[in-house]
Amino acid sequence: MAHSHDIPTDLTRNQELVLGTLTASMGPLSAYDILDKLRGDGLRAPLQVYRALDKLVDRGLAHRLESLNAFVACADMHCHRKGLIAFAICESCGKVDEFADEVIEERLGSWARTGGFKVERTTMEIRGRCADCLKKAA
Amino acid sequence: MAHSHDIPTDLTRNQELVLGTLTASMGPLSAYDILDKLRGDGLRAPLQVYRALDKLVDRGLAHRLESLNAFVACADMHCHRKGLIAFAICESCGKVDEFADEVIEERLGSWARTGGFKVERTTMEIRGRCADCLKKAA
DNA sequence: GCCGCAAGCGTAATAACATAACATATCGTT
């Protein structure tokens, strides 16, 4: 069975480095965070990271979190090439939870059909506190 | 009956200028777009705009579009102080449509309850083509 | 009135995020 960390073998060196960094990270990383972690591997310029991220995001191996200007490795195969993905982002620990919901997707689709809107991309990000952090705070 | 353009009277000068600019604009504006439009009124620095935007967003008079790094005036009173708002953004003409959906809100709430996640803020942005633009393209 | 506080404002500097432009390099196909 395919699971989270089946990394495709046809990535370029830079793509592999960037995806590796994201996968190893606890939470989301900005492009510049990634760059800093990869200086030792020879990366020097933001564009090297951004180009790799573009490809990874295209392929669904990574996601961009718009509300954070940051990126995460895809948490699982479940979403590759699929439609709507939602992210729950903990403001305390940075953990990102990724999930899909067919009802929401259908509901949005229906809103779009009604208004004649053609959906190309949807971003959905919930900010808050995860269960672990709430427990610790209690 | 209250409608879209009941502008509160207790805004400061800068807040009023910024909200006026947003309201007058067809589509979303970046903070720097706003600044450029307000140079004639004496605004000089980004911070003047960002500060005003913060207040306006807090009060629900404007919204930030995370996927665009831009801002819009609230399209109506319907959402002030309420929960989840979704935005449909046309990539062709820039028009932004603002709507609320109780089913989606409930669905997210239920996901959050299940996982013990405490929601503080949700952003939901649909990118695509509006009906008008699709018609023109046809 | 005067003090103290909170909110707002102005300005300069800087940080953080992202892309343009151009030159090379690598690889599979013909």
Place this chain on the structure above:
DNA sequence: AACGATATGTTATGTTATTACGCTTGCGGC
């Protein structure tokens, strides 16, 4: 080998957002 498509490296620049500091204004308590 020649070609096109894709990836790369590098420099410079553009865009978005915040930090730090000091001054002003309005307002309630004394």
